[in-house]
Amino acid sequence: MGQQTPNKILITGGAGFIGSHVVRRFVKSHKQHHVYNLDALTYAGNLENLRDIEDSANYTFIKGNIVDETFINKLFLDYKFDGVIHLAAESHVDRSISDPSSFVRTNVLGTVNLLNASLKLAKGNPDFKFYHISTDEVYGALGETGFFLETTPYNPNSPYSASKASSDHFVRAYGETYGLPFIISNCSNNYGPHQFPEKLIPLFINNIIHNKALPVYGDGNYTRDWLYVIDHARAIDLVYHKGKMGETYNIGGFNEWKNIDLVQLLCRLMDEKLDRPRGTSEKLITFVKDRPGHDLRYAIDAGKIHKEQGWEPTVTFEEGLGKTIDWYLGNQEWLENVTSGDYREYYKKQYQQ
């Protein structure tokens, strides 16, 4: 390494699903950066996700909560970050329906705390940037046709998407009002290794392994646009380094699937991988009461990031789903750990925190 001072990047939520892939990518591919991973280690955060890079010279883990304003202000003054990539959030729609307030606290208040602390650093550093990671759910629901563009009006329907929309608005408002340099990206449904088994794909993989029912909401005719998480991490890398300040980028998989078709495909692949007779997993499909406010369809037009940054997904769904299933089958201890009630105690002992 040269004598250059490393560029200090704060990545929030780096122990979570997408965050862990972003942290790994930055630590491995950008030795000029020092990555600070700030994470509260909620049920969704897991340092096991980062075992392979935790001893890297350009990586530091910091346990802390973005809702704690005093802690955040001190952290920013102590470390004087050059940039922030903000992923920490409550991320599960079903949880937002049963406990909306925790989504307001983390996703809205937590984001505003980071913005306030960032403003102070931006004043003394013209290169400072705040990159906010958001979701396509802020745009609401599509009918059978059409795509979300960066210009699509916000129309969130769940407490989760309302909290993410609110945080997006605050980021943009801090740009307009105080001149904070910012970028926002809004991505479609991610899948891949390390996703907590409450989201559709890992939940159903886990349930198939244990011969448990696969609860399909409503009639299953809801459509999502799926993107392999590694492709999202690569997009985040590009946007952080090359994106234009004050811009929004939509990121998606060009890969729409109706839930029921996806679940049937997953069942077929799981039967093959587990060497079970074809049709075994499909028998587990159970249609259950629909999610309230369930958005019919999401589909991203990722033309802008493609045109400006040359980004496009590289992993096909078949390949990505195969890799994802292999990862969960090969990491059943991880699945046990994250779903076991004792896991938090294990964690505390492990990290003495």
Ligand code: NAD
């Ligand atoms: P996740 O739930 O897997 O991880 C969230 C991480 O944030 C966890 O490590 C958790 O410990 C941490 N965290 C939660 N509350 C915190 C707090 N108060 N202080 C500090 N850390 C806290 O989420 P994910 O699926 O990886 O999503 C990451 C980001 O990407 C979120 O902002 C989400 O809205 C966005 N996003 C997710 C998807 C998707 O399909 N998963 C798609 C588009 C956008």
Ligand code: DAU
């Ligand atoms: O679109 C991006 C969003 O994708 C992210 O912002 C969210 O953080 C992420 O959780 C995801 O939201 P969804 O609600 O689309 O993901 P989920 O995996 O919960 O559900 C996917 C679809 O599957 C949705 O139509 C609901 C349905 N579903 C989900 C679960 C958990 C079921 O039918 N049964 C289930 O048990």
